[in-house]
Amino acid sequence: MNFEEMVSKLEHFWEEEGCTRLFPYDQEVGAGTLSPYTFLRVLGRKPWKVVYVQPSRRPADGRYGENPNRLYMHHQLQVIVKPPTTDIQDTYLRSLYLLGLKPAEHDIRFVEDNWETPVLGAAGVGWEVWLDGMEVTQFTYFQQAGGQEVPVVAVEITYGLERLAMFVQDKKNVYELEWHEGVTYGDLRQQVERENSVYSFEQADIDTLVTMFDLCEKESQRMIDKKLVTPAYEYLLKCSHTFNVLDARGTVGVSQRMAYLARVRRLAYGCASLYLENESHE
Amino acid sequence: MSDLLIEILTEELPARFIDSARDRLVERVTTHLDESFIEHGDVRGLSTPRRLVVLAQNVKDQTDARTSEVKGPAKASSYDAQSNPTPALLGFCRGQGVDPADTYVVDVAGKSYVYARKTVPGQKSSEVIEAFLSHLPHEITFPKMMHWEESGFQFARPIRGLLALLGTDVLRWKVAGVQSSNTTYGLRVGKPKPVTVTSPEDYMRRLREAFVIVDPAERRRQIERQADKLLKPLGFKLGDNMSDLLDEVVNLVEYPSVFLGDLPAIATELPESVVRSVLQQQMHSFLVYDQNGNVVPRFLTVRNGLTDFIDVVRRGNESVANARLLDAAFFIQEDMRKPLDAYADQLETLIFMDRLGTMAAKTVRLEHLADRATEFASVTPAEGATLVAAAHLAKADLATSMVKEYTSLQGEIGSVYLSRSGGSPDIASAIREQYIPRSPSEDIPGTRVGRLLGIIDKIDTLTGILGAGFNPSGSEDPYGLRRAGNGIIRTIIESRESVDLVVLVQKAVEGYLVAGSLPHPQDLQQKVLDYLKGRVAQYFKEKQLTSEYAPLESLPLVELASVPERIQALHESAGDAMLVTLADSHRRIQNITKGLPSVTSLPADLLLTDPEELLLRQAAETAAPRILQFVAARNYPEAIRTCEELAVPVTAFFDHILVMATDERVRSARLLLLCYLKYILGLVCDYSKLT
Numbered sequence: 001m002n003f004e005e006m007v008s009k010l011e012h013f014w015e016e017e018g019c020t021r022l023f024p025y026d027q028e029v030g031a032g033t034l035s036p037y038t039f040l041r042v043l044g045r046k047p048w049k050v051v052y053v054q055p056s057r058r059p060a061d062g063r064y065g066e067n068p069n070r071l072y073m074h075h076q077l078q079v080i081v082k083p084p085t086t087d088i089q090d091t092y093l094r095s096l097y098l099l100g101l102k103p104a105e106h107d108i109r110f111v112e113d114n115w116e117t118p119v120l121g122a123a124g125v126g127w128e129v130w131l132d133g134m135e136v137t138q139f140t141y142f143q144q145a146g147g148q149e150v151p152v153v154a155v156e157i158t159y160g161l162e163r164l165a166m167f168v169q170d171k172k173n174v175y176e177l178e179w180h181e182g183v184t185y186g187d188l189r190q191q192v193e194r195e196n197s198v199y200s201f202e203q204a205d206i207d208t209l210v211t212m213f214d215l216c217e218k219e220s221q222r223m224i225d226k227k228l229v230t231p232a233y234e235y236l237l238k239c240s241h242t243f244n245v246l247d248a249r250g251t252v253g254v255s256q257r258m259a260y261l262a263r264v265r266r267l268a269y270g271c272a273s274l275y276l277e278n279e280s281h282e
Numbered sequence: 283m284s285d286l287l288i289e290i291l292t293e294e295l296p297a298r299f300i301d302s303a304r305d306r307l308v309e310r311v312t313t314h315l316d317e318s319f320i321e322h323g324d325v326r327g328l329s330t331p332r333r334l335v336v337l338a339q340n341v342k343d344q345t346d347a348r349t350s351e352v353k354g355p356a357k358a359s360s361y362d363a364q365s366n367p368t369p370a371l372l373g374f375c376r377g378q379g380v381d382p383a384d385t386y387v388v389d390v391a392g393k394s395y396v397y398a399r400k401t402v403p404g405q406k407s408s409e410v411i412e413a414f415l416s417h418l419p420h421e422i423t424f425p426k427m428m429h430w431e432e433s434g435f436q437f438a439r440p441i442r443g444l445l446a447l448l449g450t451d452v453l454r455w456k457v458a459g460v461q462s463s464n465t466t467y468g469l470r471v472g473k474p475k476p477v478t479v480t481s482p483e484d485y486m487r488r489l490r491e492a493f494v495i496v497d498p499a500e501r502r503r504q505i506e507r508q509a510d511k512l513l514k515p516l517g518f519k520l521g522d523n524m525s526d527l528l529d530e531v532v533n534l535v536e537y538p539s540v541f542l543g544d545l546p547a548i549a550t551e552l553p554e555s556v557v558r559s560v561l562q563q564q565m566h567s568f569l570v571y572d573q574n575g576n577v578v579p580r581f582l583t584v585r586n587g588l589t590d591f592i593d594v595v596r597r598g599n600e601s602v603a604n605a606r607l608l609d610a611a612f613f614i615q616e617d618m619r620k621p622l623d624a625y626a627d628q629l630e631t632l633i634f635m636d637r638l639g640t641m642a643a644k645t646v647r648l649e650h651l652a653d654r655a656t657e658f659a660s661v662t663p664a665e666g667a668t669l670v671a672a673a674h675l676a677k678a679d680l681a682t683s684m685v686k687e688y689t690s691l692q693g694e695i696g697s698v699y700l701s702r703s704g705g706s707p708d709i710a711s712a713i714r715e716q717y718i719p720r721s722p723s724e725d726i727p728g729t730r731v732g733r734l735l736g737i738i739d740k741i742d743t744l745t746g747i748l749g750a751g752f753n754p755s756g757s758e759d760p761y762g763l764r765r766a767g768n769g770i771i772r773t774i775i776e777s778r779e780s781v782d783l784v785v786l787v788q789k790a791v792e793g794y795l796v797a798g799s800l801p802h803p804q805d806l807q808q809k810v811l812d813y814l815k816g817r818v819a820q821y822f823k824e825k826q827l828t829s830e831y832a833p834l835e836s837l838p839l840v841e842l843a844s845v846p847e848r849i850q851a852l853h854e855s856a857g858d859a860m861l862v863t864l865a866d867s868h869r870r871i872q873n874i875t876k877g878l879p880s881v882t883s884l885p886a887d888l889l890l891t892d893p894e895e896l897l898l899r900q901a902a903e904t905a906a907p908r909i910l911q912f913v914a915a916r917n918y919p920e921a922i923r924t925c926e927e928l929a930v931p932v933t934a935f936f937d938h939i940l941v942m943a944t945d946e947r948v949r950s951a952r953l954l955l956l957c958y959l960k961y962i963l964g965l966v967c968d969y970s971k972l973t
Contacts, residue, residue, distance in 0.1 A: 068605075102472075105590070107598070110293065134598060143428055153429060
């Protein structure tokens with residue numbers, strides 16, 4: 001089963017389960033959780049059931065296209081079910097069936113792994129799912145977002161698509177994965193990985209990025225003041241990615257690092273409160 | 283009589299929570315049964331990663347009728363002047379359903395109260411149990427809780443089923459939207475099918491048929507047996523100290539199947555500690571050894587499930603082990619492009635602890651302490667030099683990719699990198715040993731420099747944390763204070779090497795003050811020393827030596843290393859006829875010299891004239907140099923015997939001499955003599971605390 005087939009099967013499965021299929025958010029994010037489809041929508045009381053693929057960028061994890069497991073950008077399939085159904089774990093296991101992964105033929109485990117992103121004031125409780133020892137999914141019950149206890153819990157299921165595909169296709173190197181018949185992951189991504197690694201580790205212009213961060217922060221705050229959540233949050237995402245590049249570049253000192261994180265957190269809390277405020281007016 | 287079965291079925295509980303939650307559940311059910319006067323037999327707990335279970339045998343179906351006495355208002359406020367019942371008494375009687383005429387008066391602590399005796403009729407046990415079941419899940423708390431449904435109920439993981447049977451009857455029970463029934467679910471294989479349990483006796487068998495072994499002790503035995511069966515014919519075995527990992531694995535599986543996997547060739551090129559970390563921590567798997575204790579390129583894993591398709595599971599685990607070990611090899615290779623020294627320079631970017639500066643600052647403090655080691659420990663110039671060099675590199679590995687990825691390998695990695703690049707083996711050992719002992723079962727460091735580096739590092743940590751105003755409380759140890767304290771104490775006691783903690787702590791406080799910015803420096807030295815004293819007492823308490831330690835509690839901390847030898851010597855002297863007299867003498871001396879300081883030498887011209895006091899003076903002056911000598915040579919049995927020589931003269935002194943003489947010069951001479959004796963005896967121990 002090639003990469004794109006695997007992704008469509010999973011998307012289709014969750015559509016059948018009542019999830020709306022969305023397209024990836026068109027901005028750089030460090031994880032599917034940062035997409036407003038997760039971060040904002042898990043707030044408040046409104047039900048939300050979606051599935052979407054989210055390319056996620058982690059500049060510090062770039063390895064110049066040379067490491068078989070680590071990537072500057074990887075792909076997550078993100079499922080949000082809010083409020084969760086009581087058989088959500090079984091539903092997830094059925095989705096693995098579709099990929100030919102039956103519990104009786106493998107060792108599938110839910111191993112404690114609680115997740116926390118202090119920058120977003122977000123925290124959840126859950127597991128990493130092991131498939132014959134390999135971590136293929138993060139399964140989380142949201143408990144906090146934007147620094148507040150969530151009134152209605154959302155389940156977030158994050159499939160690590162490269163990991164899962166390597167398992168399904170029995171490949172040791174991510175670049176050897178078949179994406180489409182006759183087209184490998186390497187054909188599509190290896191050069192991009194190399195270029196982005198060179199950029200984030202060697203070429204990123206620090207002064208430019210620092211200025212960009214400042215400008216985006218200002219614009220985000222201005223939009224919070226104007227009570228426009230979406231643009232405010234989109235500029236927060238730009239701040240977050242800019243910081244990640246600076247961090248990978250290795251120029252951020254300890255206290256500076258804390259200060260940057262605190263600035264992003266302030267915006268995140270601002271956006272979260274604003275989102276809740278708007279919801280309460282509806 | 284019927285058996286009672288209670289099962290809380292959950293999504294996978296964290297392995298580390300299971301044992302204590304199960305024990306707590308047993309304790310609560312037992313208490314509820316007892317407090318409700320329900321007679322019952324044995325109550326046992328069972329558990330798997332997905333269920334907490336209580337099984338109580340021979341629960342009586344009905345409670346007996348009983349009478350109970352209920353305290354009412356004071357007699358004074360129960361009757362008015364005409365001896366008529368007041369509203370207070372009437373209200374009490376109404377509440378208890380008794381007639382005021384049937385009450386009686388009882389004196390309680392000199393005051394009279396009205397009492398009512400009432401008959402509580404027998405109740406159906408099922409109703410009583412149903413009443414307490416509704417509280418039961420609320421009484422189980424976990425270190426980390428979550429909510430998942432609209433009621434906001436908190437538990438470790440979502441509850442998905444409740445099974446409650448008294449005999450064949452289903453008890454009504456509802457928690458977090460889940461309703462009790464007589465069904466549960468087996469191992470997650472195939473489509474989930476309910477398993478019907480018709481009676482408590484039936485439960486374990488039905489679950490076994492559904493591939494769940496609900497008794498953790500049996501799962502453990504099975505794992506051990508299966509591992510044995512695989513390893514014995516090959517002449518292999520598991521490592522020692524595998525008990526913690528085994529406990530964890532028992533709580534990760536409902537139905538264990540053990541298999542052996544092959545490690546990739548790369549494993550033989552990696553340090554054993556790295557391979558162990560990858561396997562044990564990341565894969566919950568076991569390293570395998572040959573009979574000579576050498577690692578063989580195999581690993582042992584416990585699958586959750588049957589042996590069907592186990593080759594698939596094995597291949598998967600082998601490739602995960604391969605990927606992780608390759609990853610580790612990659613990190614090591616990248617890290618080793620630079621010498622360890624270069625990483626020491628990067629510690630500016632790592633925070634030691636909130637408010638306590640960076641790891642670079644910590645390194646400077648450690649070097650400062652290492653440099654002054656001769657002031658608090660006995661070290662040769664060569665050891666001193668090794669210690670300073672080791673202190674400089676001690677934290678360097680925290681900046682390596684390998685330790686960032688595998689934090690538990692701190693120390694280990696620095697040591698390996700230094701050895702592999704041809705550095706001093708002594709420094710390498712010390713870097714590794716600074717974090718030892720990590721657990722109560724682990725031995726203390728094998729080298730003196732390693733021990734000292736560990737003590738210096740832990741004292742620095744303790745001082746910083748207490749100085750920053752973080753105080754340890756409750757059972758949690760979030761800053762590792764307790765572990766640091768215990769490590770220091772065990773290292774000193776078990777190595778029997780003296781360290782002058784008073785001086786060391788003083789220097790540690792100085793180290794922070796030089797750097798500035800310690801929020802709470804006042805009395806910090808004393809605070810750290812008090813904390814350590816408390817840990818020492820705790821150390822002996824855990825060894826069940828509280829009363830043996832009592833005579834030694836007043837010794838200065840610098841003597842800590844000799845405490846076990848002194849305990850041993852006192853133990854050997856326990857049969858001495860004179861020891862009791864000596865204890866009594868010491869007590870009398872302490873009582874009469876209370877508040878006066880010890881005196882370390884006597885003036886020649888003391889006004890002593892009576893024979894008993896002259897005799898005592900002579901005995902003291904004969905014994906003192908020998909006691910000093912024996913204590914210095916750590917020959918405590920002889921020191922005690924010499925102290926015993928003083929028992930008779932002291933007794934004679936107290937029997938014949940009035941210490942508080944009217945002549946002030948006489949009085950002070952006698953007190954001085956006793957203060958001197960207090961000093962001499964106290965060199966060994968406080969005999970008055972002997973039991």
